[in-house]
Amino acid sequence: MTQTALLExxxxxxxxPGVIALDDVDLDVNPGEIVALIGENGAGKSTLxxxxxxxxxxxxxxxxxxxxxxxxxxxxxxxxxxIEFIHQELSVLDNLDVAANIFLMREPTYGGPLKxxxxxxxxxxADKYLLKVGLEISSRTPLSLLSIAQRxxxxxxxxxxxxxxxxxxxxxxxxxxxxxxxxxxxxxxxKGRRRQHYLHYPSPR
Amino acid sequence: xxxxxxxxLHGRQFGTLFGLIVLCAVMWILxxxxxxxxxxxxxxxxxxxxxxIAAGMTFVIITAxxxxxxxxxxxxxxxxxxxLLQKGVPLVPALAIxxxxxxxxxVLNGLLITIGRLPPFIAxxxxxxxxxxxALLYTGGRPISGFSDSFRYLATGKPLGIPMPVLAMLxxxxxxxxxxxxxxxxxxxxxxxxxxxxxxxSGVNVRLYKTLIYGICxxxxxxxxxxxxxxxxxxxxxxxxxxxxxxxxxTVIGGTSLMGGEGxxxxxxxxxxxxxxxxxxxxxxxxxxxxxxIIIGLVIIVAVLLDMALKKSRR
Numbered sequence: 188m189t190q191t192a193l194l195e196x197x198x199x200x201x202x203x204p205g206v207i208a209l210d211d212v213d214l215d216v217n218p219g220e221i222v223a224l225i226g227e228n229g230a231g232k233s234t235l236x237x238x239x240x241x242x243x244x245x246x247x248x249x250x251x252x253x254x255x256x257x258x259x260x261x262x263x264x265x266x267x268x269x270i271e272f273i274h275q276e277l278s279v280l281d282n283l284d285v286a287a288n289i290f291l292m293r294e295p296t297y298g299g300p301l302k303x304x305x306x307x308x309x310x311x312x313a314d315k316y317l318l319k320v321g322l323e324i325s326s327r328t329p330l331s332l333l334s335i336a337q338r339x340x341x342x343x344x345x346x347x348x349x350x351x352x353x354x355x356x357x358x359x360x361x362x363x364x365x366x367x368x369x370x371x372x373x374x375x376x377x378k379g380r381r382r383q384h385y386l387h388y389p390s391p392r
Numbered sequence: 393x394x395x396x397x398x399x400x401l402h403g404r405q406f407g408t409l410f411g412l413i414v415l416c417a418v419m420w421i422l423x424x425x426x427x428x429x430x431x432x433x434x435x436x437x438x439x440x441x442x443x444x445i446a447a448g449m450t451f452v453i454i455t456a457x458x459x460x461x462x463x464x465x466x467x468x469x470x471x472x473x474x475x476l477l478q479k480g481v482p483l484v485p486a487l488a489i490x491x492x493x494x495x496x497x498x499v500l501n502g503l504l505i506t507i508g509r510l511p512p513f514i515a516x517x518x519x520x521x522x523x524x525x526x527a528l529l530y531t532g533g534r535p536i537s538g539f540s541d542s543f544r545y546l547a548t549g550k551p552l553g554i555p556m557p558v559l560a561m562l563x564x565x566x567x568x569x570x571x572x573x574x575x576x577x578x579x580x581x582x583x584x585x586x587x588x589x590x591x592x593x594s595g596v597n598v599r600l601y602k603t604l605i606y607g608i609c610x611x612x613x614x615x616x617x618x619x620x621x622x623x624x625x626x627x628x629x630x631x632x633x634x635x636x637x638x639x640x641x642x643t644v645i646g647g648t649s650l651m652g653g654e655g656x657x658x659x660x661x662x663x664x665x666x667x668x669x670x671x672x673x674x675x676x677x678x679x680x681x682x683x684x685x686i687i688i689g690l691v692i693i694v695a696v697l698l699d700m701a702l703k704k705s706r707r
Contacts (some may be wrong), residue, residue, distance in 0.1 A: 263595045278590030282584050282653035292594045294576060303574050
């Protein structure tokens with residue numbers, strides 16, 4: 188069976204003043220595949236991730252996603268394509284509860300002109316995604332009570348709920364203990380029909 | 393939600409409410425006249441103007457911002473409204489323009505902060521001076537006095553025996569509570585204060601919401617100007633001096649953190665009532681206004697110290 192790659196990068200170049208960060212880089216990621224990017228500091232790992240995630244733009248090269256050529260000018264546009272980026276500095280809000288974090292900007296509403304937040308639905312839906320990432324807590328829990336590893340799982344739940352087809356994780360294990368790292372890898376490893384795809388590069392250890 | 397979780401979430405508000413009740417009890421013991429219906433309504437009426445401003449301030453402070461311009465904006469809105477009324481502009485459009493002046497001044501603050509990237513303290517400090525100067529320039533420094541009974545009803549009217557300013561205050565706080573807890577605007581207000589960078593990354597249009605929040609704060613200063621003008625039957629270009637400080641104090645006593653990300657409007661209402669009860673009670677006790685300033689300052693300091701100690705013990 189021939190499989191078309193979910194993500195295809197061809198000839199990606201990116202220069203910064205005084206340094207060529209990426210020079211003619213090709214990368215394919217197949218559906219269901221976990222790809223780890225490994226390299227020294229300054230090898231251009233972050234630059235490549237940021238280009239895929241729409242944080243920065245390439246100087247040259249093309250990007251195809253799900254069979255179509257795409258240009259992502261912002262993280263928001265990447266999100267619309269189904270590309271979610273989990274940054275090394277976790278961008279969670281520890282003054283809100285878990286459900287609010289998962290659905291920030293995508294809150295289910297009652298509809299109508301007022302667009303009131305459907306508080307019942309937000310908790311029910313959030314609990315479903317928590318189950319998917321194996322986090323056995325209530326979505327009503329204040330985020331401030333969670334460990335770093337749990338917060339990372341909340342970010343993954345957030346990415347899944349956003350309809351992520353490609354998940355980019357920047358040094359996901361850098362702030363985790365060994366056992367937490369193992370747990371994270373277990374969850375990330377695709378099982379059964381799960382059709383999310385992960386692209387991450389571990390911290391140099 | 394379990395009772396324990398509920399108390400953990402809202403404990404701070406109960407603490408402030410408890411403080412208000414204790415304060416009222418002390419005042420009642422010291423001066424029995426304090427606990428008469430007419431005096432309590434009097435306190436509520438005097439508190440209304442600061443409380444309405446403080447409701448807007450609560451939104452701003454939850455985003456980790458500050459608005460120092462509300463007192464001056466009140467004065468500017470007031471004199472614009474007054475001049476329109478005296479020129480014979482009908483009540484409703486005059487009110488809309490008066491409150492609109494407050495709203496647009498607030499939006500201007502918001503744009504200076506979001507597009508101009510100024511710290512809120514600097515942007516609104518500048519606006520505080522600009523709006524005050526505009527009010528003085530517009531009136532030549534003179535008050536505008538004498539209005540129709542229908543306008544004055546907004547402050548002197550007592551439907552069902554409750555003064556209009558108190559009704560306006562209650563309406564504003566229920567609306568603010570609704571906005572803050574049930575709508576996206578409210579949720580993003582907390583999100584911006586909790587972690588602005590992360591909120592931007594989530595795709596929330598932070599510039600729009602912040603600008604809107606400063607607009608609401610300015611608009612409420614405009615509403616307060618309407619009530620104050622109707623009550624005094626006069627709009628003064630020097631009105632609202634130091635009101636920003638009272639509004640910030642009410643917000644902080646009510647448990648909203650200046651660091652942003654947390655706070656509740658009903659805490660602010662109680663905070664405003666604490667200041668109002670103190671002023672009223674101390675006046676009934678014949679304590680000079682000079683000494684009152686010292687006492688109110690100490691209350692602000694003690695309230696925040698207690699808050700910090702409680703938060704530490706909970707962790």
